[in-house]
Amino acid sequence: MKYFVATILTKGKKExxxxxxxxxxxxxxxxxxxxxxxxxxxxxxPEPIEAxxxxxxxxxxxxxxxxxxxxxxxxxxxxxxxxMTNAGISIHDSLSEIASATEDQSLKxxxxxxxxDINAGHSLSTAMEGFRFELGNLSxxxxxxxxxxxxxxxxxxxxxxMLEEIRANVIKFKKAMAYPRNVMIAMAIAFTVxxxxxxxxxxxxxxxxxxxxxxxxxxxxxxxxxxNNYGPYVLAILFIAFSTFKYMINNYTxxxxxxxxxxxxxxxxxxxxKYSTLSRFTLVFSxxxxxxxxxxxxxxxxxxxxxxxxxxxxxxxVRGAVEKGSTLNKGLKETGLFENMITQMxxxxxxxxxxxxxxxxxxEYYKMRFDAIIDGLSEAIEPIMLLxxxxxxxxxxxxxxxxxxxxxxxxxxx
Numbered sequence: 112m113k114y115f116v117a118t119i120l121t122k123g124k125k126e127x128x129x130x131x132x133x134x135x136x137x138x139x140x141x142x143x144x145x146x147x148x149x150x151x152x153x154x155x156x157p158e159p160i161e162a163x164x165x166x167x168x169x170x171x172x173x174x175x176x177x178x179x180x181x182x183x184x185x186x187x188x189x190x191x192x193x194x195m196t197n198a199g200i201s202i203h204d205s206l207s208e209i210a211s212a213t214e215d216q217s218l219k220x221x222x223x224x225x226x227x228d229i230n231a232g233h234s235l236s237t238a239m240e241g242f243r244f245e246l247g248n249l250s251x252x253x254x255x256x257x258x259x260x261x262x263x264x265x266x267x268x269x270x271x272x273m274l275e276e277i278r279a280n281v282i283k284f285k286k287a288m289a290y291p292r293n294v295m296i297a298m299a300i301a302f303t304v305x306x307x308x309x310x311x312x313x314x315x316x317x318x319x320x321x322x323x324x325x326x327x328x329x330x331x332x333x334x335x336x337x338x339n340n341y342g343p344y345v346l347a348i349l350f351i352a353f354s355t356f357k358y359m360i361n362n363y364t365x366x367x368x369x370x371x372x373x374x375x376x377x378x379x380x381x382x383x384x385k386y387s388t389l390s391r392f393t394l395v396f397s398x399x400x401x402x403x404x405x406x407x408x409x410x411x412x413x414x415x416x417x418x419x420x421x422x423x424x425x426x427x428x429v430r431g432a433v434e435k436g437s438t439l440n441k442g443l444k445e446t447g448l449f450e451n452m453i454t455q456m457x458x459x460x461x462x463x464x465x466x467x468x469x470x471x472x473x474x475e476y477y478k479m480r481f482d483a484i485i486d487g488l489s490e491a492i493e494p495i496m497l498l499x500x501x502x503x504x505x506x507x508x509x510x511x512x513x514x515x516x517x518x519x520x521x522x523x524x525x
Contacts, residue, residue: 121148248416
C-alpha cells in the first residue's frame with residue numbers, strides 16, 4: 112500500500128493527516144469518509160520513518176497473535192446469517208445482530224467491522240477481504256459466488272455445510288494424532304528428566320574415570336550442559352526464531368512460496384495438503400459451474416481460495432489456457448496434479464455437455480481420497496514415532512552403559 116498525506120481544513124485550521132491506501136481514488140474516498148472537514152488536497156508522499164516503525168510493529172504483533180475465530184462459532188454465525196438473509200433482513204442488520212449477540216470477542220469484532228463496511232457502501236465480499244485470515248479463503252469464495260448469482264442465502268447455507276465438513280475432518284485429524292502426540296510428550300518428559308537428574312549423576316563418575324568417552328556419552332553430556340545452564344536462553348531463542356519465521360512467512364511471498372514447496376515435498380504432509388486443496392477446489396468449482404458461472408471466471412474464484420502457493424500457481428495456468436481457447440481437461444492435465452482418469456472424466460463432461468455433473472463426481476472422488484488419508488493418518492505416522500522413540504532409547508542406553516562397560520572391563524583387567 113502507498114502512503115498519502117491529506118491536507119484538511121477543520122474549524123479554520125489546516126491539519127495534515129497521513130494514512131495508507133492502494134491508490135489515489137481510494138485515498139480520496141477514505142479521507143471523505145473518515146474526516147468531516149474540508150479536504151484541500153491529497154498527495155502521495157514518502158513514508159516517514161516513524162510510520163514505517165509503527166507499521167512494522169503493528170504487523171509483527173498481528174502476525175504473532177491474530178484474532179482467530181473458533182470454528183463452531185463461525186459455522187453458527189454463517190448459518191444464522193443465511194437464515195436472516197433468506198428471511199429478507201438486510202446484510203447490515205444481520206451482521207450487527209450477530210455481532211451484538213455473540214460472546215466470542217473475535218467474532219464480535221470481525222462481524223462488527225463488516226457491518227460498518229457494509230454501511231459505508233462496500234459489498235460483503237469486499238468487506239471480508241480485510242479478514243481473510245479470520246474467515247478463510249473458502250468463505251470469501253462462497254460469498255463471491257452468492258453475490259454473482261444473486262443467491263447469497265443459498266451460498267451461505269452451502270458454506271456452512273462445507274465448514275462443518277472441514278471441522279469434522281479437523282476433529283478426525285486430532286483424534287488420529289492424539290495417541291502419537293501423547294506418546295511423544297511422555298517420551299520428551301522422560302528424556303528431559305533423565306537429562307536433568309540422571310545424567311549429572313553419571314557425569315561425576317565419568318569425570319573421575321578420566322577415560323575417553325564414546326560419542327553417545329559426549330552427546331548426552333553436551334545436552335545436559337546446555338539444558339541445565341542455558342535452558343531459558345534456548346527457549347527464548349526458539350520463541351524469537353519462531354515468531355520471526357512466522358512474520359516472514361506471512362509478509363514475504365517468495366519466502367512463503369518456498370516454505371509451501373518444502374511442505375509439498377514432506378512425507379505425509381504433502382498428501383494432506385494436495386488432496387485437501389484439490390477437494391476444496393473441485394467442490395467450489397463444481398458449485399460455480401452449476402450456478403452457470405463461466406468456466407474462466409469460476410476458475411478464478413475457485414483458485415483464489417487456495418492457500419498453497421505452488422498449487423495455486425499451477426492451477427492458474429489452467430485459467431490462462433482456458434482463456435486462450437484451450438479445453439479444460441487439457442489445462443488440468445498440463446498441471447500434473449490430476450490423474451489421467453480425472454482428465455478423461457472432465458473431457459467426457461465437456462463433450463457431452465454435463466461438465467457440472469462430472470466436476471461434482473471429481474469433487475466426491477477427492478473428498479474420498481482426503482478422508483482416506485485422514486483415517487489412515489495414525490498408522491502412517493507410527494513408523495516416524497517408533498523411529499524417534501528408538502533413537503532416544505538407543506542414545507540414552509549407549510551414552511550411559513558404554514562407559515560403564517569400559518569401566519567393568521578395566522576393573523577385570525581386560
